Amino acid sequence: MENQKSSSIRCLNLDKRNNMLLEVRDIVTTFDVEGKILTALQEVSFEIDKGQTLGIVGESGCGKSVTSLSVMGLLPKPSGNTISGQVLFEGQDLLKLSPDEMGKIRGKRIAMIFQEPMTALNPVYRIGRQIGEIFKIHFPSMNDQEILTKSIDLLKDVGIPAPEKRISEYPHQLSGGMRQRVMIAMALACEPDLLICDEPTTALDVTIQAQILELIKELQVKNNMAVIMITHDLGVIAEFCDRVAVMYAGKVVESAHVKDLYKSPKHPYTKGLLSSIPTMNHPRKTKLDTIKGQVPSLFNMPPYCRFENRCPYASDVCRQDYPPTEAIDDSRSVNCHHWKDL
Amino acid sequence: MSSEELISIKDLKVHFPIKGGIFLREVAKVFAVDGVSLSVNKGETLGLVGESGCGKSTFGKALLQLIKPTSGSVTFNNDELTDLSKAKLRQYRKDLQIIFQDPSESLNSRHTVEQILMEPLEIHKIGDSRNDRKAIIVSLLQKVGLPADSINKYPHEFSGGQKQRIGIARAIALEPQLIVCDEAVSALDVSVQSQILNLLLDLQEEMGLAYIFIAHDLAVVRHISDKVAVMYLGKIVEFTDADNIYAKPLHPYTKALISAIPEPDPFKEKDRVILKGDVPSPIDPPSGCRFHTRCPYAQDKCKTDEPELKDYKNEDGSEHMAACHFAGEF
Numbered sequence: 064m065e066n067q068k069s070s071s072i073r074c075l076n077l078d079k080r081n082n083m084l085l086e087v088r089d090i091v092t093t094f095d096v097e098g099k100i101l102t103a104l105q106e107v108s109f110e111i112d113k114g115q116t117l118g119i120v121g122e123s124g125c126g127k128s129v130t131s132l133s134v135m136g137l138l139p140k141p142s143g144n145t146i147s148g149q150v151l152f153e154g155q156d157l158l159k160l161s162p163d164e165m166g167k168i169r170g171k172r173i174a175m176i177f178q179e180p181m182t183a184l185n186p187v188y189r190i191g192r193q194i195g196e197i198f199k200i201h202f203p204s205m206n207d208q209e210i211l212t213k214s215i216d217l218l219k220d221v222g223i224p225a226p227e228k229r230i231s232e233y234p235h236q237l238s239g240g241m242r243q244r245v246m247i248a249m250a251l252a253c254e255p256d257l258l259i260c261d262e263p264t265t266a267l268d269v270t271i272q273a274q275i276l277e278l279i280k281e282l283q284v285k286n287n288m289a290v291i292m293i294t295h296d297l298g299v300i301a302e303f304c305d306r307v308a309v310m311y312a313g314k315v316v317e318s319a320h321v322k323d324l325y326k327s328p329k330h331p332y333t334k335g336l337l338s339s340i341p342t343m344n345h346p347r348k349t350k351l352d353t354i355k356g357q358v359p360s361l362f363n364m365p366p367y368c369r370f371e372n373r374c375p376y377a378s379d380v381c382r383q384d385y386p387p388t389e390a391i392d393d394s395r396s397v398n399c400h401h402w403k404d405l
Numbered sequence: 406m407s408s409e410e411l412i413s414i415k416d417l418k419v420h421f422p423i424k425g426g427i428f429l430r431e432v433a434k435v436f437a438v439d440g441v442s443l444s445v446n447k448g449e450t451l452g453l454v455g456e457s458g459c460g461k462s463t464f465g466k467a468l469l470q471l472i473k474p475t476s477g478s479v480t481f482n483n484d485e486l487t488d489l490s491k492a493k494l495r496q497y498r499k500d501l502q503i504i505f506q507d508p509s510e511s512l513n514s515r516h517t518v519e520q521i522l523m524e525p526l527e528i529h530k531i532g533d534s535r536n537d538r539k540a541i542i543v544s545l546l547q548k549v550g551l552p553a554d555s556i557n558k559y560p561h562e563f564s565g566g567q568k569q570r571i572g573i574a575r576a577i578a579l580e581p582q583l584i585v586c587d588e589a590v591s592a593l594d595v596s597v598q599s600q601i602l603n604l605l606l607d608l609q610e611e612m613g614l615a616y617i618f619i620a621h622d623l624a625v626v627r628h629i630s631d632k633v634a635v636m637y638l639g640k641i642v643e644f645t646d647a648d649n650i651y652a653k654p655l656h657p658y659t660k661a662l663i664s665a666i667p668e669p670d671p672f673k674e675k676d677r678v679i680l681k682g683d684v685p686s687p688i689d690p691p692s693g694c695r696f697h698t699r700c701p702y703a704q705d706k707c708k709t710d711e712p713e714l715k716d717y718k719n720e721d722g723s724e725h726m727a728a729c730h731f732a733g734e735f
Contacts, residue, residue: 122596123594238683239457241683268684269622269623269662269666270456270662270665270679270680271683272665273665273667273677273679274679274681276667277679295594295595298666299667302667302675321671322671322672325670325672335596336595336596337669339596339598341624342624342669342670343651345628347627347629347647347648348606348628348631350606351602351628353600353603354596
């Protein structure tokens with residue numbers, strides 16, 4: 064039933080196919096923790112067109128980062144494995160590629176920025192060497208002088224003052240915002256078609272966050288790059304993304320255009336999230352709405368709707384099976400038995 | 406809400422020495438907090454915002470005397486705290502409490518919840534017997550919304566939000582008058598964050614608590630605060646009530662901070678001020694107005710003359726302090 068529904072969505076979208084860059088289909092990722100198999104992602108699907116921005120939003124532990132690591136083939140081995148599903152990048156299934164073949168795509172066609180620029184950069188190498196490494200791997204014909212000029216250009220592009228000087232510095236000599244700029248410069252070195260940003264501004268101050276988001280947007284337009292923005296901040300999603308997928312406990316529960324989602328959330332979890340953040344228009348010192356309770360543990364995930372224990376709309380049907388993906392229109396889908404009641 | 410002054414801080418300075426050379430002489434100073442005057446009334450919440458490194462947390466700790474201030478005065482209920490001995494200060498610890506940002510690091514992982522909450526009660530000799538104290542602990546847990554069977558559990562058995570509830574229980578155990586919340590909700594997920602904010606508001610109403618709420622999330626600060634102070638490089642640059650600071654910011658830094666918050670509303674068109682560069686180092690703060698290096702409106706005067714914190718008055722006549730030569734003119 065679930066498959067039929069989603070394949071009918073796919074038919075509707077066939078004409079848009081040519082424009083599709085990445086399609087993630089029903090991936091299941093598991094971790095082997097001390098002999099127990101934990102399913103971190105349970106049939107996660109989403110898609111992104113060329114040049115588009117997709118937001119993936121959810122709370123800690125919902126599988127946002129595991130999703131990006133699964134797409135990049137960077138899951139910690141041997142414990143993490145994507146056991147089924149497809150990651151189609153321009154029609155080619157990345158999960159079937161050999162490590163060598165994947166290495167040619169990773170960094171060159173798909174690049175990634177991580178949350179903690181301090182831990183993502185190597186503290187014992189100078190900035191220049193870390194950027195240069197990418198050219199050495201993907202363009203072995205470049206000589207050292209070319210690499211140096213290209214690296215300085217990149218640093219200039221991401222707005223680092225005095226790049227000639229900065230290039231011979233170590234990561235600890237840069238501020239958090241500057242480090243994140245270096246990460247972006249490295250990610251953009253090969254002009255990728257897809258940039259995955261995993262909480263790129265969470266560790267930064269709001270003023271620096273605004274700078275970094277502006278920079279990513281600017282470079283996105285310049286390079287006609289698609290961006291997947293993974294964050295827990297609904298504000299960042301609203302300002303930055305075209306489409307959004309909401310994740311909860313290893314599942315995508317709702318996916319829609321940003322404006323549709325904020326105007327009328329169809330999943331009770333999305334609705335709860337949106338009303339629990341204090342906004343500038345909310346009356347001060349009044350009670351905020353909350354989502355009661357907690358996310359069920361991965362060790363003990365119910366076989367039915369995973370939001371059932373926290374959901375104000377929950378009924379018997381929610382305790383029977385996991386709600387199928389229902390298409391509301393051709394750009395919107397939701398997994399909830401009660402979405403019409405919201 | 407009473408308008409009785411609870412704590413008053415005058416010209417508080419905290420300078421950290423940087424030592425170097427073979428004799429470890431002082432070679433420079435970090436001007437972490439550099440002349441801050443603020444006051445908080447009973448039962449009121451003061452929000453303190455600013456970027457990381459602006460001295461918010463140092464200020465919070467210095468007013469509790471957890472860090473010895475370099476100079477300035479802290480008057481609590483008409484008593485001067487800065488020159489009290491450790492033993493005398495201990496009595497005041499009852500009234501002044503703190504909740505930290507990271508609940509997993511601020512709770513002893515080898516102690517059960519009972520031990521964590523028992524310690525302050527024992528030190529301050531509250532309750533006559535162990536059973537008495539245990540009863541107090543059970544009622545504390547109930548107050549912060551934790552099940553009674555949590556009493557024998559260890560911190561790692563709780564989620565982030567629950568751990569923060571334990572931290573709050575510990576802070577209210579001695580029925581304080583003022584709690585410094587140092588980024589108390591920053592590490593939490595949004596759905597849990599709203600639970601904790603609601604809890605803090607409930608406790609304030611019930612116990613008449615005053616909060617100094619330190620955070621970098623301006624929307625959260627607006628929600629919980631009565632008054633808001635904006636800090637930049639160790640100084641207060643603007644201070645007024647929570648409605649006016651967001652509606653009519655006078656200082657360009659406040660304006661930029663507010664405009665930088667990403668709002669969860671895709672329909673809103675925003676006119677964004679993006680600040681250039683990073684916060685300068687507090688070791689060698691810029692001359693004149695400390696914000697002039699990043700200010701889009703800076704003039705020559707700003708580079709040389711330091712603006713005073715002056716009262717520009719809100720429309721209703723209430724206090725609106727700002728430290729800018731051109732406050733409200735842009």
